[in-house]
Amino acid sequence: QVQLKESGPGxxxxxxxxxxxCTVSGFSLTSYHVSWVRQPPGKGLEWMGRIRSGGSTDYNxxxxxxxxxxxxxxxxxxxxxxxxxxxxxxxxxxxxxxDYWGQGVMVTVSS
Amino acid sequence: xxxMTQSPSSLPASLGDRVTITCRASQDIGNxxxxxxxxxxxxxxxxxxxxxxxxxxxxxxFSGSRSGSDYSLTISSLESEDMADYYCLQSxxxxxxFGAGTKLELK
Numbered sequence: 015q016v017q018l019k020e021s022g023p024g025x026x027x028x029x030x031x032x033x034x035x036c037t038v039s040g041f042s043l044t045s046y047h048v049s050w051v052r053q054p055p056g057k058g059l060e061w062m063g064r065i066r067s068g069g070s071t072d073y074n075x076x077x078x079x080x081x082x083x084x085x086x087x088x089x090x091x092x093x094x095x096x097x098x099x100x101x102x103x104x105x106x107x108x109x110x111x112x113d114y115w116g117q118g119v120m121v122t123v124s125s
Numbered sequence: 126x127x128x129m130t131q132s133p134s135s136l137p138a139s140l141g142d143r144v145t146i147t148c149r150a151s152q153d154i155g156n157x158x159x160x161x162x163x164x165x166x167x168x169x170x171x172x173x174x175x176x177x178x179x180x181x182x183x184x185x186x187f188s189g190s191r192s193g194s195d196y197s198l199t200i201s202s203l204e205s206e207d208m209a210d211y212y213c214l215q216s217x218x219x220x221x222x223f224g225a226g227t228k229l230e231l232k
Binding site for chain 2: 024046049051054058059060061063074075082106110112113115117118
């Protein structure tokens, strides 16, 4: 069955770079677009960006200068990197097909 | 970027009520509209796709509709398990955008 699972550090220092991994199973990354969505504590959902089945990417306008999404098809992994982190980047980060969601990973940015 | 204006932000309702949540798109998005339900501590759950199509396993009391640039999620008879946050998402063009959310709570 389709599964997505996020992993990464729970705590990151301000100004550093966040690296998250989404490991998928039950489908091929070359057949589906995978998005990253985040949710600050107590707030709404924000679409961050996606990697399309063909490998091209789209980004949130507000994040595109700091954000990079890539993939390793041999490992069935989608990778998120975001630099220059601030405390406002504290959030739960999800990878998703929209029909299916990972459990999310909480990332706290410490000043 | 396309803006999705969602209303109301909070909706107190009673069990058995018919409730409607609306999202208005700032540009044409066709039927590229999804609705999600999110309960505390849980990942979002797809409820409606293509503006009007019920996702797998979603109870038939949920429905989606469109009138011009206004998209609505309706619950015909509210049950206790429906108390949650609801979000719309446009995926017509990148960057995709969510509505700000609606908190559905018991009156």
